[in-house]
Amino acid sequence: MASKALAITLIAALGTILVQARTPDAAAAGSNAAVMVEVSGLPVQGQEVLGRIRQGGPFRYDKDGSVFGNRERLLPGEKRGYYREYTVPTPGVRHRGARRIVCGGFKPRVPDTCYYTEDHYSSFRLILQ
Template identity: 50%
Template structure:
């Protein structure tokens, strides 16, 4: 049998190394997310254990103990939504999709379908000049007209969407926004 030298990452094609790096990053992010939301199976905080281990202490020696040595009570569990909806900015009020005007729900349906839209300017980049939405790079937000019955023009109502899937409602032409909660 011949002994072949073992291949290292340096010998592999760059795309394979990149894929491994992306996969490792995703696994680490999901693990950290599960630890932060309490989704881990052990009931403890994996992030706290990892941080304590990195400092050279054992997780049980410091984590979950008060100064008197008694265990600290666990924080209340956060309710998990079946749809996975989480507000992107807790400083913004949210509004249930079912509480929006019928025309706004129609616009949301058109957005989900990809159009056709009633106005030529629907889908254009929303620049967030008023800075009322979370700050993002140019091109992240797009705006869509919500038809206003009786109005001769586009009116003041809009739905603004973000590239990550978030949706915002404004009935006063960008003076205020509410994040749309699709769970209700």
């Protein structure tokens, strides 16, 4: 009986190892960015920032529109200069806060894709446009 229990445990452990070995690293694959949000699901301030991005500004903060380096590697890998970041104001906060929209593309007014983060680049949600 003990040998049967041991065999079942070993088979289960081997199965777990095989599944984990075949699963791509989430950060390397950028799968964190696969979580999505509709524009209507963004905070009102985020919706306003998206509108300003499409208009080319004006932006509230000097750093808005600056190159986002993707150092965290949570977004798909692209050439430097592809991503730009924009501050999403947080009501009641006097500084820039943690909320950002990061857009990718080489035409800032017509981005290929945009992502929203509410935790200062720890996670991203793809904005469905």
